[in-house]
Amino acid sequence: MNVQLRQISLYIKPAQLYTLTRKLYHINLKYRQTVFQTLEEKFKDVLVQPTIKKDTWESIRKHVMETNLHSSIVDSILLDVLKQKGLIDVGISYYQFLVKNNYDLTVPTQTYFLQLFEHKKTIKEEDKECILNIYKHFISKYKSFEITMSNTLVKTLCNIGEWEKAIEVIKKFEINDQTFLYQAYNTLISYLYDYGKADKAYEYLLICFKRGSSPLEHVYTSYIKYHLKDKFTVNEKIEELFSLWRQYGINPSKETIQEYIEVCNDLGWSAKQTKLEGLQCTVCKQELLQTLSDKDYERLCKVTEQKLIFDHLYYVSNPKEINKFINFVKNGKPYDVVIDGLNFIYASTNGYQQLEQNLIYHRKKGKKVLIIGKKHMRKSIMKMNLQKLAHYFFVDNSSKDDLFILYAAFASGKNAKIFSNDLMRQHKYAITDVEVNTLFKRWQISQQYNLKNDVQNMNKLTEEIPIDAIVQKQLSCWHIPYMCSSSRLRQRHTSNDNWVCFNMCP
Numbered sequence: 040m041n042v043q044l045r046q047i048s049l050y051i052k053p054a055q056l057y058t059l060t061r062k063l064y065h066i067n068l069k070y071r072q073t074v075f076q077t078l079e080e081k082f083k084d085v086l087v088q089p090t091i092k093k094d095t096w097e098s099i100r101k102h103v104m105e106t107n108l109h110s111s112i113v114d115s116i117l118l119d120v121l122k123q124k125g126l127i128d129v130g131i132s133y134y135q136f137l138v139k140n141n142y143d144l145t146v147p148t149q150t151y152f153l154q155l156f157e158h159k160k161t162i163k164e165e166d167k168e169c170i171l172n173i174y175k176h177f178i179s180k181y182k183s184f185e186i187t188m189s190n191t192l193v194k195t196l197c198n199i200g201e202w203e204k205a206i207e208v209i210k211k212f213e214i215n216d217q218t219f220l221y222q223a224y225n226t227l228i229s230y231l232y233d234y235g236k237a238d239k240a241y242e243y244l245l246i247c248f249k250r251g252s253s254p255l256e257h258v259y260t261s262y263i264k265y266h267l268k269d270k271f272t273v274n275e276k277i278e279e280l281f282s283l284w285r286q287y288g289i290n291p292s293k294e295t296i297q298e299y300i301e302v303c304n305d306l307g308w309s310a311k312q313t314k315l316e317g318l319q320c321t322v323c324k325q326e327l328l329q330t331l332s333d334k335d336y337e338r339l340c341k342v343t344e345q346k347l348i349f350d351h352l353y354y355v356s357n358p359k360e361i362n363k364f365i366n367f368v369k370n371g372k373p374y375d376v377v378i379d380g381l382n383f384i385y386a387s388t389n390g391y392q393q394l395e396q397n398l399i400y401h402r403k404k405g406k407k408v409l410i411i412g413k414k415h416m417r418k419s420i421m422k423m424n425l426q427k428l429a430h431y432f433f434v435d436n437s438s439k440d441d442l443f444i445l446y447a448a449f450a451s452g453k454n455a456k457i458f459s460n461d462l463m464r465q466h467k468y469a470i471t472d473v474e475v476n477t478l479f480k481r482w483q484i485s486q487q488y489n490l491k492n493d494v495q496n497m498n499k500l501t502e503e504i505p506i507d508a509i510v511q512k513q514l515s516c517w518h519i520p521y522m523c524s525s526s527r528l529r530q531r532h533t534s535n536d537n538w539v540c541f542n543m544c545p
C-alpha cells in the first residue's frame with residue numbers, strides 16, 4: 040500500500056478502503072493500457088532501435104501526455120509500461136533522456152527506473168552510477184522514506200553489490216516508520232548469505248524473527264547453500280535454524296521443508312514426512328510433548344508480574360491486592376494445580392459439587408491445589424465445607440482474575456497445571472514480544488487443562504482443539520509442522536498430516 044493510501048486508511052473504514060484501492064487499481068490499469076496502445080500504434084518500430092534520439096523521446100512523451108495523463112505521472116507510467124512489456128533497455132534509455140534534459144524526477148519515476156533492474160543480470164557502469172546518484176539524492180534530500188521506494192532501493196543496491204548502502208536505506212527508513220521493510224530485509228539477508236557475509240546476514244535474520252515475520256523461501260535457500268560449504272558445522276547450523284523456528288513460532292512452507300528434507304537426507308539424517316496419531320509421531324513413535332525450561336518459567340513469570348503491576352491498558356486490580364497476592368504465592372508455591380474458580384463453577388453442570396469431587400480426587404493423589412476465585416464465592420465454599428481441601432485466594436469481584444491464575448502457575452514452575460476453560464486469547468495477543476508469546480503458547484498446550492462434564496479428571500487443551508503446531512525436538516528427532524499455503528506461515532494449527540520427522544541419528 041502506498042503512503043497516501045496508508046494515510047487515508049486512518050480515516051476510512053476497511054470496506055471503503057478496499058473499494059478505493061480497487062478503483063485506483065482499475066484507473067491505473069486503464070492508463071497503462073492507453074499508454075501501451077499509443078506506443079504500439081505510433082512508435083512500434085522506434086522502440087526496437089538500439090538508440091532513441093532526444094526528439095523522438097520528446098515526441099513519445101508528448102503523445103503519451105495527450106492520453107489525458109498529467110505531466111507529474113507520465114514518466115512513471117511510461118517506465119512501468121516499458122518494464123511490464125519487457126522493454127528494459129528502452130526504459131533505461133528513457134530515464135537517461137529525462138536526466139540529461141533536466142526533467143523533474145518524481146519518487147515514483149525513480150522507483151520505476153530502479154525496478155527495471157530487477158531481472159537484469161549485468162548492469163552497466165553508467166547505470167550503476169545512475170543508481171548510486173538516486174541513492175545519494177535520497178539520503179541527502181529526504182528525512183523520511185516511502186516504503187516502495189525503500190524496498191526497491193535496497194534491492195537495486197544489493198544487485199550492484201552495495202550492501203552497506205542498502206543497510207543505510209533501511210536504517211533511514213526505520214527512523215520515522217514502524218512498518219517492517221519485509222521485502223528489503225529478505226533481499227538483504229539472501230544477498231549477505233550469497234556473498235559470504237554470514238554474521239551480518241544472521242543479525243538481520245534475527246531482527247526479521249523478532250519482528251514476527253517469517254522470512255521468504257529464498258532466504259532459507261541462501262542460508263542452507265552458505266552453510267553446506269562447511270561440512271563440519273552444517274548440522275549444527277540446521278539445528279540452529281530449527282531452534283529459531285521453535286523460538287519464534289514459525290512454521291516453514293511446504294517448498295522450504297521439501298528442500299530441507301533433501302539436504303538432511305544427503306547429510307545422512309533420516310528426514311521423512313510423518314503423521315501424528317494423537318500426540319504420537321508415526322515414524323519415530325515418540326510423543327510430541329512440549330516442555331519448558333526453568334528459565335522459560337522465570338521469563339513468563341516476570342512478564343506476568345509486570346503486566347499485573349503495570350498494565351495500564353485495562354483495569355486489573357488495585358496495588359494493595361496485587362502485593363498481597365504476590366506475597367501469598369511466594370510463600371505458598373509451588374502449587375500442582377491452579378484452578379480458575381469462577382470459570383470452573385460456570386463450566387460444570389453441578390457447580391460446587393463437582394468442584395468438591397475434583398478437590399477430593401487431587402487430595403488422594405497428594406496434589407497441592409490453589410483456587411483463585413472472586414470474593415462472592417467465599418460464602419458457598421464455606422457452606423460446602425471445601426476450605427480444607429485446597430488453598431484459596433479470593434480477588435475483588437471487580438478484579439480480572441486471569442492474570443492472577445497465570446502468575447500463580449508460572450511461579451510454581453514445571454509441575455503446575457491450570458484448570459480453566461478460558462483460552463486466554465487476550466493474553467496471547469497482549470504479549471507483544473514474539474518470543475515470549477510463543478513460550479506462552481507452548482506452555483498452554485502442555486499445562487492448561489479444561490473441564491469435561493462427565494469426568495472428574497482434567498483434559499488437556501490439545502485433546503479438545505487441533506494440535507498447536509510448534510517445532511519441537513524429542514531426543515535426536517526434530518518434529519516440524521509445515522504450512523501448505525505460504526501466506527499463512529504463522530497460523531497456529533495445522534493438519535496432523537503436515538509434519539516432518541527429521542532424525543539426526545537414524
Ligand SMILES: [Zn+2]
Pocket residue numbers: 313320321322323324325516518540541
Ligand atoms: Zn518422529
